[in-house]
Amino acid sequence: MLAWLDADRERAGEKHELIRRKLVRIFTCRGCPDPEELAAETINRVMRKIQDIADTYEGDPALYFYKVAHYVHLESVRPKPESAPMPPPDPPEKVEREYACLDHCMKRLPAKSRELVLQYYQQDKRAKIDHRKELADRLGIALNALRLRAHRIRASLQQCMLECLDERM
Amino acid sequence: MEPSFEDDERIRLYLLGDLPGQEQGRLEERLMSDDEFFKQLLAVEEELIDDYVHGLLTQSERARFEAHFLSTPDRQQRLSFARALDLYASRKTEPSPATAPKQGPASWWRLLLSFFRLESPALSLAFAGAALLLAAGGAYLLYKVSQTGQAPQQIRVEEKGPETTETPGSPVPQPAPQDKVADGHAPGPAPHPADRPQPTPPDRRPDSPPSGALRLAAVILPGGVRSGGQTNRIAPVPGEKAVRVKLNLDEDRYTSYRAEIKNADRPGALPPQDRLKAVGAGSAKAVFLRVPFSLYPPGDYEVTLKGRTARGELESVGKYSFRVLPAN
Numbered sequence: 001m002l003a004w005l006d007a008d009r010e011r012a013g014e015k016h017e018l019i020r021r022k023l024v025r026i027f028t029c030r031g032c033p034d035p036e037e038l039a040a041e042t043i044n045r046v047m048r049k050i051q052d053i054a055d056t057y058e059g060d061p062a063l064y065f066y067k068v069a070h071y072v073h074l075e076s077v078r079p080k081p082e083s084a085p086m087p088p089p090d091p092p093e094k095v096e097r098e099y100a101c102l103d104h105c106m107k108r109l110p111a112k113s114r115e116l117v118l119q120y121y122q123q124d125k126r127a128k129i130d131h132r133k134e135l136a137d138r139l140g141i142a143l144n145a146l147r148l149r150a151h152r153i154r155a156s157l158q159q160c161m162l163e164c165l166d167e168r169m
Numbered sequence: 170m171e172p173s174f175e176d177d178e179r180i181r182l183y184l185l186g187d188l189p190g191q192e193q194g195r196l197e198e199r200l201m202s203d204d205e206f207f208k209q210l211l212a213v214e215e216e217l218i219d220d221y222v223h224g225l226l227t228q229s230e231r232a233r234f235e236a237h238f239l240s241t242p243d244r245q246q247r248l249s250f251a252r253a254l255d256l257y258a259s260r261k262t263e264p265s266p267a268t269a270p271k272q273g274p275a276s277w278w279r280l281l282l283s284f285f286r287l288e289s290p291a292l293s294l295a296f297a298g299a300a301l302l303l304a305a306g307g308a309y310l311l312y313k314v315s316q317t318g319q320a321p322q323q324i325r326v327e328e329k330g331p332e333t334t335e336t337p338g339s340p341v342p343q344p345a346p347q348d349k350v351a352d353g354h355a356p357g358p359a360p361h362p363a364d365r366p367q368p369t370p371p372d373r374r375p376d377s378p379p380s381g382a383l384r385l386a387a388v389i390l391p392g393g394v395r396s397g398g399q400t401n402r403i404a405p406v407p408g409e410k411a412v413r414v415k416l417n418l419d420e421d422r423y424t425s426y427r428a429e430i431k432n433a434d435r436p437g438a439l440p441p442q443d444r445l446k447a448v449g450a451g452s453a454k455a456v457f458l459r460v461p462f463s464l465y466p467p468g469d470y471e472v473t474l475k476g477r478t479a480r481g482e483l484e485s486v487g488k489y490s491f492r493v494l495p496a497n
Contacts, residue, residue, distance in 0.1 A: 022207055026197050028241055029183060035241065062201040090249060098253040099260075106257070121219075121258040129459070144209075151212045158250045 001047050004054045005061055019043075019062050023069050030073055038076055042069040101164035105157050113153050120150040175463065176206070178440070180213040185230060186237040218244075218251045224481075225443050227429065383459065386412035391419060391474075391487035401491040403460065409496075411461035416474060416489050421447040421454040423476030427483060428458055433469040440464070444477075460493070467495045 002012035005019075020039055027035035045068050057064060090098070106114050119135050136146040182188045183196050199206050220226055221234050239245055386403040403412060416428070426445040445456040458472070472489040 018204065018207075019201070022200055025207075025210065026200065028244070029186070031186060031237060031240055033240065060202045063198060066198060066201040090252070095253070095256070098249070099257060102253050102257045106261075118258055118261055121254060147212045148208055151208070151215060154215065154254070157254070158247070161250060161253065162246070 001050050004050055015062075016043075019065050022062070023065060026066075026069060027073065032073065032076060038069070038072055042072045045072065097165060097168060098161065101161045101168065102157065104164055105160035108160065109153065109157070116146075117150060117153050117157070120146070176209060177213050178464070180210050181217060181440075184210075184214055184217055184238055185233040187233060215247075215251070218248055219255070221248070222251050222255050225441070227441065383411055383413045384409065386414060386460070387491055388415045388417060388455075389489045389491055390417050391489060401489075402494055403491055404494045405462055405496040407496055410463070411459060414458045414460050414491060415455045416458060416472065418447055418454045418456065418486070423447075423484070423486070424479055425477045426456050426486065427475045427477060428456070429473045429475070430458075431471050431473075432465075433471060462493070462496075465493050467493050 002009055002016060005015045006012035020043060023039035023042055024035045027038045032038055042065060046065055049068075053064070106117075109117070116135075116139075120132060122131070132146060133143055136143045139146065141149070179188065179192065179196060183193060188196065200210060217226075217234070217238070221231065226234055239248065384406070387401045389401045401414075403414065405412070425443070426447065427441055427443040428445060429441045430439045432439065442458055445458075447454045447456055449455050456474070469492050470490060472491075474486040474489060475483040476486045477483055
């Protein structure tokens with residue numbers, strides 16, 4: 001299957017992972033309770049069909065995954081259970097542990113990334129839009145590029161915080 | 170295709186489970202084949218979570234968010250992280266130079282003090298020490314000048330003696346104007362350009378809104394009628410991306426305001442503009458809306474303005490309307 005995605009094995013692996021993440025997102029957005037499992041099932045089905053379609057299929061392979069995912073979703077739809085209750089707010093001890101871990105993770109960031117993230121997430125909404133535009137101008141990048149940069153830093157912060165919380169449990 | 174703000178709106182509806190079936194299919198296909206669009210979805214997801222944390226979702230959005238969006242442990246975990254990040258950012262951040270209240274011309278002393286307002290005590294001490302040394306150096310120079318009655322550069326020339334081979338007219342270091350000691354205080358390092366006090370522009374008085382580069386396109390009274398009795402029309406100028414619209418208030422009784430905007434020709438609400446502050450003096454109070462044309466194509470718009478009480482409850486203030494005309 002990797003060869004079908006890309007001649008270069010490493011790029012093929014990256015594409016495979018990206019397709020998997022996209023499928024998980026789509027299943028999540030469709031309200032599926034176990035999106036990871038459905039994404040894995042989709043990929044398994046495509047793998048089983050690869051030999052039949054690889055030579056004749058034309059177009060973006062990602063769209064073939066999507067078509068299979070659609071059928072996997074239809075098969076998985078069951079009568080909707082009652083919505084799970086909202087999780088209660090975190091207890092104060094957990095909030096403080098999270099804060100301590102986040103502080104630790106922030107200090108591990110390069111100074112520029114830390115500054116960017118703090119500047120990006122300050123302000124409430126009305127001022128935030130203008131403020132982010134000014135931040136982007138100051139950095140000399142487009143607003144969307146700033147947004148994506150902040151998103152990448154945030155993702156790494158979240159991962160770091162979760163690992164830190166696991167260590168402190 | 171470049172991501173756009175209209176995409177943001179569709180992604181938001183998709184994430185809340187509110188996108189009609191066919192549109193959903195088209196969006197998902199684009200997600201699969203367009204990596205940049207996928208990244209945009211991830212960013213919009215985060216912004217949606219942040220809006221929930223800040224209480225910026227409408228009632229129906231909040232209900233959809235809690236019932237549909239938070240359906241997986243992964244998203245609940247991301248909500249928890251968003252809360253932690255919000256708490257961290259609110260505790261840690263200083264006002265940025267771009268949004269800090271603009272000050273009038275500051276004395277050297279005030280500039281020096283602001284430069285020492287650093288988070289790290291060690292850094293503050295180091296700068297304080299450097300400033301003291303500079304002050305001492307400046308005082309010594311003054312003393313020397315007062316003793317000899319000569320400028321410092323002349324003293325240097327004399328010290329070099331007969332061996333001096335300075336050519337006439339060679340540049341002699343002159344103290345830069347900002348290094349001149351005044352009031353007995355050391356000048357200190359030059360302030361960062363972003364920290365220099367900006368002269369207050371004529372329209373940037375404390376009670377007037379930040380003008381930035383946006384044109385004020387309309388002034389609207391409650392009920393939607395301009396004082397001249399005409400419908401409020403906004404005519405975009407070619408190349409213009411956004412304008413401001415001023416909503417006049419009969420009175421200002423609230424801590425902040427929220428504007429919920431609908432396009433009369435399209436279903437679904439536009440993103441609300443929240444935490445708006447009233448500006449102006451006396452009975453001439455108003456709130457300002459930002460109208461980017463990418464989100465507000467030509468058409469009729471209705472604004473429901475609500476005021477937020479001290480307890481955080483929203484109360485209806487009035488309705489306004491305006492029309493965006495096609496660009497010339």
